[in-house]
C-alpha cells in the first residue's frame with residue numbers, strides 16, 4: 001500500500017522534488033530529472049539513465065560520480081518523454097557525447113530513441129543502450145526482447161565507470177554491450193505493489209504460493225509455485241541463472257561474477273541476507289568467485305514483495321569497472337574525494353512560448369473543431385480511466401488510464417492555448433501532439449504524439465481540412481505508429497484498431513461519403529476490432545510475457561483508441577458544418 005501521497009497524479013513529480021532537496025550534495029534538479037551536482041568534466045562521455053518513477057533508487061538515486069551523470073525520470077511506471085530525456089542529456093553533456101541507458105520497455109525504447117535523434121539534431125553525439133537482463137520475459141533465442149530489471153545497475157555502472165576513465169563514446173557503448181550480454185537476472189514475488197491512490201495491488205499471489213519470474217512493474221509472474229523456504233528460493237534463483245550462461249562462458253567453475261540480490265520493496269534486509277547466505281554457498285559450490293556482492297534494494301517496484309538475483313559474468317575489464325569507486329545518493333563504493341558542487345549550466349529549456357505561425361481563416365475555423373475533439377478525447381479518457389487501468393493490469397502494468405489521462409489533458413490544454421492565439425488546425429494538433437508525448441511519456445504517449453502530429457501535418461494551417469485530408473492524415477498516423485512501434489495487425493496492440501479504422505475511413509471517403517458518416521462507419525469498425533483483440537495473444541509490449549493471462553481481455557491501448565474514435569464522432573455530429581467547410585464561401 002502506498003499511504004503517503006497528495007494528488008496521485010502529482011506523486012512522481014513531488015517525489016523527485018523531495019529527492020533532489022534531500023540530496024543536494026550529489027544532484028541538482030533540471031527539467032525532466034536530475035544531473036550530478038558537479039559538472040561533467042570536459043571531454044568525458046555523459047551516461048544518462050532513466051525510466052519510470054516507482055523504482056527507487058533506480059533511476060535518480062544512481063546519479064553521482066562513478067555512476068550516472070544524469071537521470072530522466074518519468075511518471076509512475078512510465079518512461080520519461082523524449083523531451084525530458086533531451087533536457088537532462090543537454091544539461092549533463094560534457095562535450096564528448098552521451099550514452100542514454102534504460103531498461104528494455106516499449107515506452108523507453110521509443111522515447112530514448114527519439115531523444116537521441118533530437119540530440120543529434122542539436123549537434124550532440126548520442127547513442128542508446130537498453131538493458132535486457134530478465135530471463136523470465138523471453139527465451140534465450142529472443143534475448144533482445146527481454147525486459148530490464150535489476151541488471152540495470154551493473155550494466156549502467158560498467159558503462160559509467162568506463163566514461164569516468166575517459167573512454168570515448170564508441171568504447172563506452174562497447175562496454176555497455178559487453179556488460180549487457182554478460183548480465184542475467186531472475187526473480188520471484190509474493191505480492192504485487194499498490195500504486196499511489198489505488199486501493200488494491202496490481203496483482204496478488206495466493207497465500208502460501210509465490211509468483212516465479214517477476215517483472216518490476218507489478219506484472220504478475222509467469223508461473224506459480226508453493227512458497228519456498230529461504231534456502232529453496234536461493235536454489236531456484238541460482239539454478240535458473242546457472243542454466244543460461246553467456247555464449248563465451250563455457251561453465252561456471254573458475255568464473256568471477258558480480259552478484260546483486262535485489263529486494264523489490266517489501267522484503268526485509270534480514271530476509272535478503274538469509275537468502276544471500278545460501279546464494280553465496282551455492283555459487284561457491286558451483287565454483288563461481290563472487291566479486292563485490294550487493295544485497296539490498298537497488299531496483300524496486302513500490303511495495304512489491306519480491307526478490308531477484310542478478311549475475312554479471314566478469315572479465316578483467318568488467319571487473320575493474322564493477323569495482324571502481326562510486327558516490328551516489330543510493331550507491332557508494334570505495335572512496336572518492338568530496339565533490340565540489342557547482343551551479344552547472346542553466347538547464348537547456350525549450351522556448352516555452354513559441355510564436356504561432358500564421359493560418360488561413362478556414363484553418364482557424366477548423367481549429368475550433370479540432371479543439372472540441374481534443375476536449376472530447378480528454379473527457380472520454382477521464383470517464384474510462386479506471387477501466388483502462390484495470391484492463392492494462394491484467395497482463396501489463398496498470399498505468400494505461402493514468403498515462404492516457406495525463407497525455408490527453410495536456411493535449412487539450414496546449415490545443416486551447418494555441419487556438420486562443422489564432423493557430424490553424426495543423427498547429428493546434430502539432431502543439432497537442434508535443435504536449436501529449438511530453439507529459440505522458442510511456443508507450444502510448446509516444447504513439448499518441450505521433451498520431452496527432454501526423455494529423456496536424458496532413459491538415460496544415462492553410463487549406464480547409466476536408467474529408468480527404470482527414471482520411472489521409474489518419475492513414476499517415478496509422479503508418480507512423482507501425483513505423484515507430486514496429487507492431488503489425490495481430491500483435492494485440494492499438495495497431496489492431498488503428499489499421500481498420502484508417503482503412504474504413506479512407507474507403508468511405510473515397511466512396512464520396514461525408515466525413516461524419518465515414519467517421520461513424522470507421523468508429524464502428526474500430527469498436528469491433530478492439531473487442532476482437534480479446535481473442536489475440538500479445539506479441540509486443542508489456543503484456544507479451546503474460547500472453548496467456550491476457551486471453552479474453554482486450555488490449556488496453558486498442559480499447560482506448562476505439563473509445564476515442566467514438567467520442568470524436570460525437571463532436572463531428574455536433575459540428576457537421578466542418579464536413580463542408582467550403583459551404584461558407
Ligand SMILES: Nc1ncnc2c1ncn2[C@@H]1O[C@H](COP(=O)(O)OP(=O)(O)O)[C@@H](O)[C@H]1O
Nearest residue numbers: 107400442443444485487493494541556557558
Ligand atoms: N510496439 C507497439 N506498437 C504499437 N502499440 C503498442 C506497442 N507496444 C504497446 N503498444 C500499445 O500501448 C498500450 C500500452 O500503453 P501504455 O500504458 O502507455 O504502455 P506502457 O505502460 O507499456 O508504456 C498497449 O495496450 C498497446 O496498445
Ligand SMILES: O=C(COP(=O)(O)O)[C@@H](O)CO
Nearest residue numbers: 051052077079105107442443
Ligand atoms: O515502465 C517503465 C517504462 O516502460 P513503459 O513502456 O513506458 O511503461 C519504467 O518504469 C521503466 O523504465
